[in-house]
Amino acid sequence: MAADLSALVPLFAESYHAAKPGRFGDACRRGAGFVCASHHAVLEVDLLKDLAKSIRKESAGFAGGVQVAMAAQAAMTADPVATIRLTKVAWDMLKVKPFTSGPRLSIAAAVLAERVGLDDLGLVAGRARDFYAAQRKDHSIITSADDYVPSVLLATTPMEVSTGATITENMYRRVKPWFGYNDAQALAQVLVIGGALERDPGPLVALRNALGRQGVKAPDAGVLGLLALVQSDHEWLSEAVAQVARDLDAAKVVPGRFSKTPRHTLAMALVALAVADDEHTGLVRAVYLNNVARVVAEEQAAAASAAT
Numbered sequence: 001m002a003a004d005l006s007a008l009v010p011l012f013a014e015s016y017h018a019a020k021p022g023r024f025g026d027a028c029r030r031g032a033g034f035v036c037a038s039h040h041a042v043l044e045v046d047l048l049k050d051l052a053k054s055i056r057k058e059s060a061g062f063a064g065g066v067q068v069a070m071a072a073q074a075a076m077t078a079d080p081v082a083t084i085r086l087t088k089v090a091w092d093m094l095k096v097k098p099f100t101s102g103p104r105l106s107i108a109a110a111v112l113a114e115r116v117g118l119d120d121l122g123l124v125a126g127r128a129r130d131f132y133a134a135q136r137k138d139h140s141i142i143t144s145a146d147d148y149v150p151s152v153l154l155a156t157t158p159m160e161v162s163t164g165a166t167i168t169e170n171m172y173r174r175v176k177p178w179f180g181y182n183d184a185q186a187l188a189q190v191l192v193i194g195g196a197l198e199r200d201p202g203p204l205v206a207l208r209n210a211l212g213r214q215g216v217k218a219p220d221a222g223v224l225g226l227l228a229l230v231q232s233d234h235e236w237l238s239e240a241v242a243q244v245a246r247d248l249d250a251a252k253v254v255p256g257r258f259s260k261t262p263r264h265t266l267a268m269a270l271v272a273l274a275v276a277d278d279e280h281t282g283l284v285r286a287v288y289l290n291n292v293a294r295v296v297a298e299e300q301a302a303a304a305s306a307a308t
Helices: 005-018 026-038 045-058 067-075 078-094 104-117 119-137 147-153 161-179 180-193 201-213 221-230 232-251 260-274 277-306
Strands: none
Touching: 005 026, 005 221, 005 232, 005 260, 026 067, 026 260, 026 277, 045 067, 045 078, 067 078, 067 104, 067 277, 078 119, 078 221, 104 119, 104 147, 104 277, 119 147, 119 161, 147 180, 147 277, 161 180, 161 201, 161 232, 180 221, 201 221, 201 232, 221 260, 232 260, 260 277
């Protein structure tokens, strides 16, 4: 087990509250806190500010509005400045059609830099685009920016592109009757990346239902897939998630009128983080950061729409 939940939640909350609102958006506060918790560390605000500023100086496109989460990723390494430089190289190599700039590409670059050294960045970035194109070709739905991070993660596996795309498509078809289009794709990707090349949909539905009985909505199918990967006892998982959600509420994490959905997603990810082995910890972090990037992208789109 990666961490005791009784220690993990306060650790996350300490980092979340250290990144005070105003300077940091709430989604990125959650992302930064989650990254720190995944490394059993507390966020250093001054270091985070300096690193986020360095990321913004590179270019607005590179920052993507998620520079705080990217800075937290860099801060957890031995040489944060070198990590930012490596991430910028990864971003430059990823930013080729069909990939375009935005929060999810910035997070994809951070995920790529975490997993691959400088000499292999170009090769893996090319594989990521190939995986993206293969999924877009084979799926009955349109692939979007949500698939940048999963494509990078697939590219870091030993699977051939055609094989990985076929396995993902088969998993997608198995779970689609119970989870709908976009949810089924996110779920299939996480399961395949996590090594579950075949999976009966029954336990996944049982887990979703168990969460529902605890009053927990599972809005992010990718995070649901994480839970299914790390633990098979859906009753224990649902009770643990419900308790973590209550603990987060008591710690005033994700306050406000529309706080329930992001708090439940966070609670599910924290439980997955606590139960995950070393092999899956990085996957949990990447999937949750992709959720953060999605929220930021939605906020940016809403702000742009309001300004016109």
